[in-house]
Amino acid sequence: MAETTASSDASKTYRAELLICAGTGCVSNRSFKIRDALEAEIRQRGLDDEVRVVTTGCQGFCAQGPIMIFQPDGIFYQMLTEEDVPLLVEEHLIKGRPVEKLMYVPPEGDEVVPKLSDIDFFRKQRLVVLRNRGLIDPEKIDEYIARDGYRALAKVLTGMTSEEVIEVVKASGLRGRGGAGFPTGIKWGLTRQAEGNGKCIICNADEGDPGAFMDRSIIESDPHAVLEGMAIGAYAIGAKNGYVYIREEYPLAMQRLHIAIDQAREYGLLGEDILGSGFSFDLAVHRGAGAFVCGEETSLIASLEGRTPEPRIRPPFPAQSGLWGQPTNINNVETWANVPVIISRGAEWYASLGTDTSKGTKVFSVVGKVNNTGLVEVPMGITMREIVFDIGGGIPDGKQFKAVQTGGPSGGCIPESLLDLPIDYERLMEVGSIMGSGGLIVMDEDTCMVDIARYFLDFLRSESCGKCTTCREGIAAMHDILADICAGQGEPEHIDLLGELAEAVSDASLCALGGTAPNPVLSTLRHFRDEYEAHIRDKKCPAGVCRALITYRIDPDKCKGCLLCTKACPEQIIRGEAKKPQTIDTEACIKCGVCRESCKFDAVLVE
Amino acid sequence: MIEQITTESTNGKIGAVMVLGAGVAGIQASLDLAEMGFKVYLVEDQPSIGGAMAQLDKTFPTNDCAMCLLSPKLVDTARHHNIEIITNAQLHKVDGQAGNFSVTVKKRPRFIDEDKCTGCGTCTTNCPVRNIAHFEEVDEIGQVQLDEEDSQTLQEILTRHEAERAAVISVLQDVNAHYRYLPEDVLRHVAHALKLPLSQVYGIATFYNSFSLVPRGRYVVRVCMGTACHVKGGHRILQALERTLAIPAGGTTEDKNFSLEEVRCLGCCGLAPVITINEDLYGSVTQAKLPKILDRYQGEPVAAETTTAGADDG
Numbered sequence: 005m006a007e008t009t010a011s012s013d014a015s016k017t018y019r020a021e022l023l024i025c026a027g028t029g030c031v032s033n034r035s036f037k038i039r040d041a042l043e044a045e046i047r048q049r050g051l052d053d054e055v056r057v058v059t060t061g062c063q064g065f066c067a068q069g070p071i072m073i074f075q076p077d078g079i080f081y082q083m084l085t086e087e088d089v090p091l092l093v094e095e096h097l098i099k100g101r102p103v104e105k106l107m108y109v110p111p112e113g114d115e116v117v118p119k120l121s122d123i124d125f126f127r128k129q130r131l132v133v134l135r136n137r138g139l140i141d142p143e144k145i146d147e148y149i150a151r152d153g154y155r156a157l158a159k160v161l162t163g164m165t166s167e168e169v170i171e172v173v174k175a176s177g178l179r180g181r182g183g184a185g186f187p188t189g190i191k192w193g194l195t196r197q198a199e200g201n202g203k204c205i206i207c208n209a210d211e212g213d214p215g216a217f218m219d220r221s222i223i224e225s226d227p228h229a230v231l232e233g234m235a236i237g238a239y240a241i242g243a244k245n246g247y248v249y250i251r252e253e254y255p256l257a258m259q260r261l262h263i264a265i266d267q268a269r270e271y272g273l274l275g276e277d278i279l280g281s282g283f284s285f286d287l288a289v290h291r292g293a294g295a296f297v298c299g300e301e302t303s304l305i306a307s308l309e310g311r312t313p314e315p316r317i318r319p320p321f322p323a324q325s326g327l328w329g330q331p332t333n334i335n336n337v338e339t340w341a342n343v344p345v346i347i348s349r350g351a352e353w354y355a356s357l358g359t360d361t362s363k364g365t366k367v368f369s370v371v372g373k374v375n376n377t378g379l380v381e382v383p384m385g386i387t388m389r390e391i392v393f394d395i396g397g398g399i400p401d402g403k404q405f406k407a408v409q410t411g412g413p414s415g416g417c418i419p420e421s422l423l424d425l426p427i428d429y430e431r432l433m434e435v436g437s438i439m440g441s442g443g444l445i446v447m448d449e450d451t452c453m454v455d456i457a458r459y460f461l462d463f464l465r466s467e468s469c470g471k472c473t474t475c476r477e478g479i480a481a482m483h484d485i486l487a488d489i490c491a492g493q494g495e496p497e498h499i500d501l502l503g504e505l506a507e508a509v510s511d512a513s514l515c516a517l518g519g520t521a522p523n524p525v526l527s528t529l530r531h532f533r534d535e536y537e538a539h540i541r542d543k544k545c546p547a548g549v550c551r552a553l554i555t556y557r558i559d560p561d562k563c564k565g566c567l568l569c570t571k572a573c574p575e576q577i578i579r580g581e582a583k584k585p586q587t588i589d590t591e592a593c594i595k596c597g598v599c600r601e602s603c604k605f606d607a608v609l610v611e
Numbered sequence: 612m613i614e615q616i617t618t619e620s621t622n623g624k625i626g627a628v629m630v631l632g633a634g635v636a637g638i639q640a641s642l643d644l645a646e647m648g649f650k651v652y653l654v655e656d657q658p659s660i661g662g663a664m665a666q667l668d669k670t671f672p673t674n675d676c677a678m679c680l681l682s683p684k685l686v687d688t689a690r691h692h693n694i695e696i697i698t699n700a701q702l703h704k705v706d707g708q709a710g711n712f713s714v715t716v717k718k719r720p721r722f723i724d725e726d727k728c729t730g731c732g733t734c735t736t737n738c739p740v741r742n743i744a745h746f747e748e749v750d751e752i753g754q755v756q757l758d759e760e761d762s763q764t765l766q767e768i769l770t771r772h773e774a775e776r777a778a779v780i781s782v783l784q785d786v787n788a789h790y791r792y793l794p795e796d797v798l799r800h801v802a803h804a805l806k807l808p809l810s811q812v813y814g815i816a817t818f819y820n821s822f823s824l825v826p827r828g829r830y831v832v833r834v835c836m837g838t839a840c841h842v843k844g845g846h847r848i849l850q851a852l853e854r855t856l857a858i859p860a861g862g863t864t865e866d867k868n869f870s871l872e873e874v875r876c877l878g879c880c881g882l883a884p885v886i887t888i889n890e891d892l893y894g895s896v897t898q899a900k901l902p903k904i905l906d907r908y909q910g911e912p913v914a915a916e917t918t919t920a921g922a923d924d925g
């Protein structure tokens with residue numbers, strides 16, 4: 005990681021810069037309050053001439069938030085509170101002694117790791133899309149420009165033809181990051197060649213995959229990278245208008261996007277006659293209203309036009325006839341953000357990263373049962389094991405790893421035996437999953453795979469637009485079977501029935517929502533058939549999740565009689581004397597699991 | 612003309628069936644029943660059988676031509692000896708019980724002699740009067756009055772979006788934000804102002820998760836049901852909230868203080884499980900922390916802070 009930071013006030017140098025994370029995760033953990041406290045403290049100590057506080061976008065290491073990086077030393081401070089501020093200013097800023105107790109300790113060790121660049125989570129990453137994360141203030145265009153921002157746009161507008169731009173993107177091997185992995189250069193070429201007066205481009209920031217937040221993070225930490233990518237794309241394609249379709253669940257990203265667009269307009273980087281080149285392009289932001297299917301391109305277009313957002317049959321593809329009948333090019337946020345780097349550093353450099361078929365890097369959100377949850381960017385071809393164990397720091401509480409889910413509701417689960425698989429579009433497909441938008445959900449021994457399959461079908465059942473019978477009814481039927489299995493009413497023939505339904509649903513549904521809906525079931529059946537059998541044959545949930553199949557019990561050897569669980573139990577059915585082992589009235593138990601959550605001695609067993 | 616249809620039989624049950632509606636489903640049912648030997652009375656409101664399918668170009672998902680599928684069935688129905696077609700008619704009354712009904716059907720007049728008419732269509736082409744509407748248009752919007760305040764609010768919202776049709780979602784978002792739901796009367800006026808059919812506005816209002824057609828509470832508690840939160844026990848948090856607030860997901864407490872909703876991923880998956888209450892976000896929530904969190908939200912909403920309240924003091 006680079007050790008320098010941009011400075012918006014170029015004439016002024018500071019002795020130290022405190023880069024405090026203002027991504028959604030850290031903001032929810034009061035990072036703005038900490039910034040205010042820091043600024044106040046610094047002012048009070050009369051250091052405001054030497055020290056500057058900068059709010060940056062998401063640093064990626066959300067699990068440790070709120071996060072602050074102390075430059076130029078590169079010290080990583082974590083889990084800050086307002087009370088830590090005076091100590092921090094006194095010790096580090098005044099006495100020059102970094103505060104150890106606020107530093108990162110790896111899960112297995114007890115030695116602190118002071119420097120960000122030495123932390124495993126950051127060390128193995130390769131930042132291309134997220135090149136500016138944590139280094140610039142996303143609300144200041146000058147800081148983006150100081151880090152070579154908008155240079156690629158200038159290069160394109162002053163010295164390249166549209167065809168040359170498309171050729172570079174084609175040669176880079178960039179593929180769509182929205183899920184399907186269609187080569188971006190080819191898509192641009194198709195839209196460029198399409199007949200039609202007026203063309204437009206769309207940035208798909210609908211990020212529907214539950215458990216993925218890379219698009220949000222990119223917009224929050226570096227919105228200008230997306231805008232620059234879009235402006236370059238518009239030039240290559242010959243589009244005058246662009247739209248960003250963003251989920252309404254992302255208010256902070258929306259706000260930063262608006263600020264970025266206003267600033268870019270002010271600087272003449274959007275609007276009429278950009279950089280005096282005669283090329284004009286402008287952008288509008290459109291807010292979604294919470295529908296997963298709107299991420300599908302034809303549905304997204306319908307939503308933009310104010311129609312009911314049901315997908316329609318393709319062809320015609322959006323490249324031929326999209327928004328208002330104009331040739332339209334849709335790309336994902338991350339795809340757009342890759343473009344400026346490809347232009348400035350060249351196709352060859354980009355193509356040198358990754359595998360034969362999948363070039364460059366990919367941003368993943370590593371979440372679930374893993375120590376270092378957060379956002380990581382790694383070269384394609386890295387193994388799942390490196391992501392989960394080296395970067396992710398393994399599974400918390402010494403639990404056993406079970407699977408990684410990729411590709412969201414259209415994807416599948418990767419079991420331990422396939423952990424050494426290099427990640428790229430084709431390899432993931434081979435093992436019954438997909439790259440998807442990049443959510444990696446890590447699951448441990450306490451996760452029930454049948455329940456996960458049921459969960460995804462429940463999601464898809466409520467998000468299906470209902471146009472196709474197979475999708476609307478078929479997914480619901482599959483869900484009901486899985487719900488029966490989870491409730492202990494599974495029959496052996498249910499497994500075959502699921503297979504049959506899966507085939508019908510994927511064959512006869514119009515869009516990819518229905519087409520890929522059976523994947524979570526098929527992949528869990530493929531890799532975790534024994535769990536299905538345990539549910540059906542033995543009426544047991546080995547992971548202890550399915551409520552109908554489990555009982556909570558207190559281990560008398562471990563229980564210290566602290567009565568924490570007794571107080572927490574909403575039904576008040578845990579009995580026993582203080583300081584003596586307690587018992588749960590299993591008959592009356594509603595299996596909410598509060599007792600297990602609250603026990604400090606792991607004395608509550610689930611079986 | 613009112614026609615009484617009754618058929619007698621020895622065991623008290625009768626071998627006749629009445630099918631209402633001669634769309635493709637009714638036609639197929641009639642044909643199947645007629646083949647099984649039942650006498651079928653096929654009743655249709657319109658002057659002719661065929662229903663909506665006759666108006667379609669293609670059928671989903673095979674893209675077959677709709678008429679190619681339907682017309683053989685129309686011909687079969689007309690020719691079948693066991694089927695009696697009663698068109699331009701409406702069900703008037705049903706008496707009796709299962710197995711033996713007496714049905715009264717009201718046929719509207721056609722003003723022609725059905726026995727003599729061959730359906731050549733010459734009269735239709737020669738008739739000098741065109742486009743006689745079969746329905747009375749009602750001035751729907753005139754009947755729905757908004758009070759001054761609502762009317763002004765709506766006007767502001769519409770002006771903001773230049774009353775454009777494509778902006779219907781943005782308009783609904785603003786209405787939803789203002790009232791915390793979409794009041795029916797306002798929806799009617801939105802449809803009228805944007806010159807959209809009410810059905811389409813309704814379709815959009817019910818399609819997206821963020822719109823509600825019923826009033827919501829002062830505080831909307833949204834529980835993330837995304838994958839990361841699910842794996843970390845988000846569903847248990849939802850169940851605990853359902854218990855504490857004594858409302859199901861999607862419900863509102865009686866005092867209109869809280870509404871409970873599910874949401875699919877808030878993009879803070881690193882902090883799972885996550886809930887939000889209005890603008891405030893709480894990460895790493897446990898069941899034990901919930902009562903304290905909820906306690907902060909009694910009484911009038913405080914102005915939304917730019918920062919969100921911390922999750923760790925529970």
Ligand SMILES: Cc1cc2nc3c(=O)[nH]c(=O)nc-3n(C[C@H](O)[C@H](O)[C@H](O)COP(=O)(O)O)c2cc1C
Pocket residue numbers: 179180181182183184185186188208209210211212213296297298299300301302334335336337339441515516517
């Ligand atoms: C049900 C469904 C949901 C989708 N959701 C998203 C999404 O949230 N974000 C996204 O970028 N693409 C999504 N896509 C993929 C888009 O249709 C489209 O392929 C993509 O935006 C193209 O951009 P790319 O070539 O840059 O990947 C979705 C597709 C389907 C079928």
Ligand code: SF4
Pocket residue numbers: 297314315467468469470471472473475476513514515516517518519
């Ligand atoms: S497959 Fe499902 S989501 Fe896609 S168009 Fe058909 S019904 Fe709608």
Ligand code: FES
Pocket residue numbers: 214215216835836837838839840841875876877878879880881883884885
């Ligand atoms: S899964 Fe809950 S915030 Fe993403």
